[in-house]
Every structure is written in C-alpha cells, then in structure tokens.
Amino acid sequence: MLHKIETAYNSGKEEHSKEIIREAVENYGRIAVACSFGKDSMATVLLAREVHPEIPVFSIMTVFKPEETFEYLVKMNELLNLNVTVYMVARDVPPVLKENGIEVRLLPAGRFEKDCSELEMVYGKRIYEVAPDRCCELLKVEPAKEAVKNFDAWVCGLRNTEGRTRKDYKEIEFRGLVKVNPILNWTEEEVWKYLEAKGVELHPWYNLVFPDGRRVRSLGCEPCTVPVYGWQEEREGRWNGTSKCGGECGIHTRRLK
Ligand code: SF4
Incomplete structure (x- = not known):
C-alpha cells in the first residue's frame, strides 16, 4: 500500500523542489522556512528539513487561529523536531503553547486592540468582518516583518493552483527579501499524497x-x-x-x- 502511495505523488517534482531549496540554502546563508501548519506548509517544511535539517522554522500565529491549530503545532513540533519560533500579536501566550514550551515572541497588542474596539463601537462588528485587510495587516504582516528581519531569504508553501491570486508567482522572487516557493507547481492532490506517503498526520480540520x-x-x-x-x-x-x-x-x- 505504502509503495502505491509513494508512486502516486510526483517524485520528479519532489526532487525539483529539493533542488530549489538546496540552491537557495547555498546562495543565502540566512534562510528560514515559514510554516502555518496547513498542508502546503507541512509539505514545504518536510522538504526543507530533508535538504537542511537545521533550517530555522518560524510561524505567524494569531489570536483567531483555531485551538486545533495550536494543538497541531505542538504535536508536529515535537514529532518532527521543528524547534519552531512563533510570532504573534497578543497579550498572552496561548496556554497550550506555554505548557509545551513553544518559543513564542509576543508582539505588542495595543494597536490591534484599539482598532478592534473602535470598529466595534462604530459598526458593532468584529475587525475581521468589517476590516479584514487591517486585521491581517496587524496580525499577520507586521509579525511576518519581525520574523524575517534577520533573514535574507525565506521558503514558503505557495502553489499556483491554490486560487486566483496565486497564479503568477515564480519559484524564486526577489523583492528585498528573497522568497523561495519550492512547491509552486505541485497540485493539491500531490500535496495530499506526499503527506500521506510521508506518514504525516493532517491538521484535524482537513478530515x-x-x-x-x-x-x-x-x-x-x-x-x-x-x-x-x-x-x-x-x-x-x-x-x-x-x-x-x-x-x-x-x-x-x-x-x-
Ligand atoms: S482577517 Fe486575517 S488576521 Fe484577521 S482573523 Fe481573518 S485571516 Fe486572521
């Protein structure tokens, strides 16, 4: 059965992805891999760790991530020995991360909380309902800037077929910080099959x-x-x-x- 699964995903693509990561590691000493703990991130982290077992792994978490994501993060961090560093705008570290000794860099939450209360006062709605761009800017983009500030390149799990906004990305992008997209040409099916072949448990929401x-x-x-x-x-x-x-x-x- 395992043999069947192993041949079901595209091993040629796997080798190509690893080659991209290998070259990036050679070219950019200060390189890290980002992991949201979604399926594409998990495939990317596995590939990157096979090429470079010590590559730093960072994750941008938010106060709105489901509890299952924090639990899955803890589980995968231990199973795969990721030594992940989490960046997060929040007053407190989520209990499950704290209890399990995950390294969390908390960023000040004042600006986010101020925007939340102002928007709730005016519209009677949560920030992600009326101003999702602002919410993402404060909870995701700002922590991401902090996470990459000491790196020259980062490896991501973007794929061209994920959605309308992802069709034009390239495998390597140069925009101040070099972005490496090793699974850009993988299909969704290939990602599922790869994770299955590697025996990696999925985030429970996927089931x-x-x-x-x-x-x-x-x-x-x-x-x-x-x-x-x-x-x-x-x-x-x-x-x-x-x-x-x-x-x-x-x-x-x-x-x-
Ligand atoms: S708007 Fe962005 S940061 Fe805010 S909850 Fe939604 S995905 Fe998360």
Missing part, C-alpha cells in the same frame, strides 16, 4: 467532511476559513463573505523588508 460534501482545503484563522466544494479553488474558502474572499493576507503581496 472534516460537511454534510453537503464540502471540506476545508485551505486553512487560516477560524473566522476566515470555511469549507469549499471539490470544484472550487482551495482559497475560495478564505475570507468568505467579504471583499477579500479568496484573496491574500498580505504576507505574500507586501514588502516585508
């Missing part, structure tokens, strides 16, 4: 099947993630019901350095 057949295929913060049908693009389940639907948080569209 949920809703009564109408929809599944979570792209994982983000809890209020901004909904399941989608098989015929939809993966990222159509992100920021559903807002003008940002299927879009980007800004980490990959804004200059981080």
Whole structure:
C-alpha cells in the first residue's frame, strides 16, 4: 500500500523542489522556512528539513487561529523536531503553547486592540468582518516583518493552483527579501499524497467532511476559513463573505523588508 502511495505523488517534482531549496540554502546563508501548519506548509517544511535539517522554522500565529491549530503545532513540533519560533500579536501566550514550551515572541497588542474596539463601537462588528485587510495587516504582516528581519531569504508553501491570486508567482522572487516557493507547481492532490506517503498526520480540520460534501482545503484563522466544494479553488474558502474572499493576507503581496 505504502509503495502505491509513494508512486502516486510526483517524485520528479519532489526532487525539483529539493533542488530549489538546496540552491537557495547555498546562495543565502540566512534562510528560514515559514510554516502555518496547513498542508502546503507541512509539505514545504518536510522538504526543507530533508535538504537542511537545521533550517530555522518560524510561524505567524494569531489570536483567531483555531485551538486545533495550536494543538497541531505542538504535536508536529515535537514529532518532527521543528524547534519552531512563533510570532504573534497578543497579550498572552496561548496556554497550550506555554505548557509545551513553544518559543513564542509576543508582539505588542495595543494597536490591534484599539482598532478592534473602535470598529466595534462604530459598526458593532468584529475587525475581521468589517476590516479584514487591517486585521491581517496587524496580525499577520507586521509579525511576518519581525520574523524575517534577520533573514535574507525565506521558503514558503505557495502553489499556483491554490486560487486566483496565486497564479503568477515564480519559484524564486526577489523583492528585498528573497522568497523561495519550492512547491509552486505541485497540485493539491500531490500535496495530499506526499503527506500521506510521508506518514504525516493532517491538521484535524482537513478530515472534516460537511454534510453537503464540502471540506476545508485551505486553512487560516477560524473566522476566515470555511469549507469549499471539490470544484472550487482551495482559497475560495478564505475570507468568505467579504471583499477579500479568496484573496491574500498580505504576507505574500507586501514588502516585508
Ligand atoms: S485571516 Fe481573518 S482573523 Fe486572521 S488576521 Fe486575517 S482577517 Fe484577521
């Protein structure tokens, strides 16, 4: 069975991805891999760790991530010996991260809290409902800038077929900070098969099947993630019901350095 699975994903692509990472590691001494603990991140981290077992791993977490994501982070960190560093705008470290000794760099939450209360006062709604771009800017883009400030390059799990905003990315991008996208040409199916072949447990949200057949295929913060049908693009389940639907948080569209 395992043999069958191993031949089901594209091992040629795997080798190509590793070659991209290998070259990047040779070219940029100060390089790290980003991990959101979604499926694409997990595949990317595995590939990067096979090429460079000591490559630093960082993760941008938010106060709106589901509890299951924190639990999965802890589990994968231990199983894969990731030694992850989490960056997060929050007053306190989430208990499960604290209890398990995860390294968390907390960033000041004052500006975020001020925006949240002002928006709630004016609109009676949460920041992610009325101003998702601002919410992502404060909770994701700003911590990402902090996370990469001592690196020259970072490795990400972007893929061209994930959604409308990801079709034009390149394997290597030069925008101040070099971005390396080793699984850019992988299909969703190839990612699932690769993780299965490697015996990596999935985030539990991926195993949920809703009564109408929809599944979570792209994982983000809890209020901004909904399941989608098989015929939809993966990222159509992100920021559903807002003008940002299927879009980007800004980490990959804004200059981080
Ligand atoms: S994904 Fe949603 S909750 Fe998370 S930072 Fe962006 S807008 Fe806020």
